[in-house]
Amino acid sequence: MAGIGFELRKLFRKKSLFTNIRAYAYSSLVTIGPMLLCMVMVAVMQKLQSYVNMPFAQKELFLAGSQYAFIFSLLLTSGFVMLLSRYVADRLYEKKYEDLLPSLYGVMSICLLIGGVVGIAFLLRSPLSLTFKIAEYLLFMELIIIWLLTVYVSALKDYIRIVKSFFYGAIVTILSGVLLLKVLSIQEAYATIAAMDIGFLTTLILLMTHIEGYFLQGGTRYFHFLRYITKLPAVFAIGFISTLGIYVHNFIYWGSKMSITVGDTFRFSPSYDVPVFFAFLSVIPTMVIFVVSVETSFYEKFRSYYSVILGSGTIQDIARAKKEMNDVLLQELSFIMQIQLFFSLFAMAIGIKFLPNLGQTAEQIDSFNILVLGDCLYILMYIIVLLLLYFDDRKGALLTSSLFLIANLIATPIIITTGHHGLGLLISAAVAVGMAIMRLLYILKNIDYYTFCAQPLVVKENKTIFKKLMNRFRFNN
Incomplete structure (x- = not known):
């Protein structure tokens, strides 16, 4: 997020328990x-x-x-x-x-x-x-x-x-x-x-x-x-598509036989929406840990790699900086996966114990468990999408987000008929996170090519109608 990285790095450089707590709280x-x-x-x-x-x-x-x-x-x-x-x-x-x-x-x-x-x-x-x-x-x-x-x-x-x-x-x-x-x-x-x-x-x-x-x-x-x-039109599209992807399965259920209409105005599916709400809470800790992890440990190696390239580093220096950056990134990503798996299993255990006290049926608890696993994979996919944007791989991030949305649109209507509610999200997230991991590994393997060779020699101005309108109304001043 804009600006937060600067403050987190300042806090973590002080290396004390109090500043670490402040950083995570912020x-x-x-x-x-x-x-x-x-x-x-x-x-x-x-x-x-x-x-x-x-x-x-x-x-x-x-x-x-x-x-x-x-x-x-x-x-x-x-x-x-x-x-x-x-x-x-x-x-x-x-x-x-x-x-x-x-x-x-x-x-x-x-x-x-x-x-x-x-x-x-x-x-x-x-x-x-x-x-x-x-x-x-x-x-x-x-x-x-x-x-x-x-x-x-x-x-x-x-x-x-x-x-x-x-x-x-x-x-x-x-x-x-x-x-x-x-x-x-x-x-x-x-x-x-x-x-x-x-x-x-x-x-x-x-x-x-x-x-x-x-x-x-x-x-x-x-x-x-x-x-x-x-x-950066892809950045705008990624933000919208990734958000639409996580809610589109709700919309599909709103149009199914499991939905009700409240006040002749709002159509929703309480038997499905309530488990969705509780399941999404399981990914909140990972969202926080990711921001801290990426903006501190990974960012330092990320900056070092490009500093060596822009400075007077040798080929050996560049190779060493790249290896350190890749190692730290994969290490932090592995750590985040383990943390999310722990919270997902913990959420499932808590749900089985306490959700019946909140009036949830056995079928809803089954849906909750499936949705927790789906959200686990979704948040990992979303994290990798953000990492792809770190490397300016807008194409990969957009393809991954779009794949998640499309898979949801296909899988969820089929799953509704089977009675395994929430499985559509799980399948869609599994497909998308597989795509995301492969894309990230590809980018890391070929990072030198994308750094030195993938940039255009001549930047052509985008002559879209929207661009002309912006120039017309002086939005670029």
């Missing part, structure tokens, strides 16, 4: 903070609903509404988030800090415009109350901003203030929920959604205030980042 916050916050909010609100005996129909409406807002806001912003991570990292490296804040305003205006139109079009046809529609719409729009802010939050250095922003948002959500559901006795789904609106708005305002106070003011290149779409 990595956890900027990588999974918003997602974890959303999951915690949903779980707490569900407990509060049970405490006040909210009607079952309203509970389902809340669950469906929050799930739709979460998934589709993530899908809408996923391509931009991947692209902005590259853009912000480049601006930080080049010390062009004045471009950062305008780019945030620019991407927010684009995503909020698209999301606003889509959200209104979706909710207009709904027979639900106006109060619920407004609360749902606000949640969707706030989550769009939150996902975009995560790119810029990773460049901030005030860890305590970032932690407080997320913590205060969670506390405000809980207090708002107690006020609306318990004190005011509003037994409606919109009250729970509204409580989340207030909590996310609190976090959003605190983070925006911090970002605006940290970055330089006065820049005017609001849409300068758009030139990266023509410069």
Whole structure:
């Protein structure tokens, strides 16, 4: 993530237990903070609903509404988030800090415009109350901003203030929920959604205030980042396709006989979606460990290899630096695989023990176990995709992400008929991770060729229609 690597490397150079804890805590916050916050909010609100005996129909409406807002806001912003991570990292490296804040305003205006139109079009046809529609719409729009802010939050250095922003948002959500559901006795789904609106708005305002106070003011290149779409279109596509791939099996189940329609608006499959939610929690630790591992151990060898090439190193120096880089990368990747396998097995054991207490059936627990293994392979695939992007292998990363999506689209409809729910994700992830590993080994074996020979001698300007429009409206200034 943009900017986080610089801070993690500073912390780990100090070689103390306290700084290591800070580094892992910071990595956890900027990588999974918003997602974890959303999951915690949903779980707490569900407990509060049970405490006040909210009607079952309203509970389902809340669950469906929050799930739709979460998934589709993530899908809408996923391509931009991947692209902005590259853009912000480049601006930080080049010390062009004045471009950062305008780019945030620019991407927010684009995503909020698209999301606003889509959200209104979706909710207009709904027979639900106006109060619920407004609360749902606000949640969707706030989550769009939150996902975009995560790119810029990773460049901030005030860890305590970032932690407080997320913590205060969670506390405000809980207090708002107690006020609306318990004190005011509003037994409606919109009250729970509204409580989340207030909590996310609190976090959003605190983070925006911090970002605006940290970055330089006065820049005017609001849409300068758009030139990266023509410069690196594959990066945008990878972000969107990899995110769509992890949710497309849900969409297929929503269109199957296992789905229900809530409030004549939201179609989802609770018997499948709930195990999916719990299974995905098993990959969170690996996401954190990967960021720390890559940005510290691997990055140093990665930088050394290219420093030797750009410097006055001999062929022997280059060969030695390459071997050290490859060895460290494979070692760290092996470590991450072992860690994820441990957490997957641990999650399966915990699920078998405690999920029945949460009302999960034997069939759902079987699905949960399969999905945990599928997510295990998926996160390994996603990590390798990010590593391929480190070596600028956009083609390999795009092919791997696309293969995962296509395999899911083919396997999941077939698996539904067999009753082995979740196996579609497992098969798709297995195929994709196999492809990813082969591609990474190929790149590592031929890294010298890609470094010295694969670059074009003459860079041709991309004359696409989009590029011409950008030049027309001076987005490249």
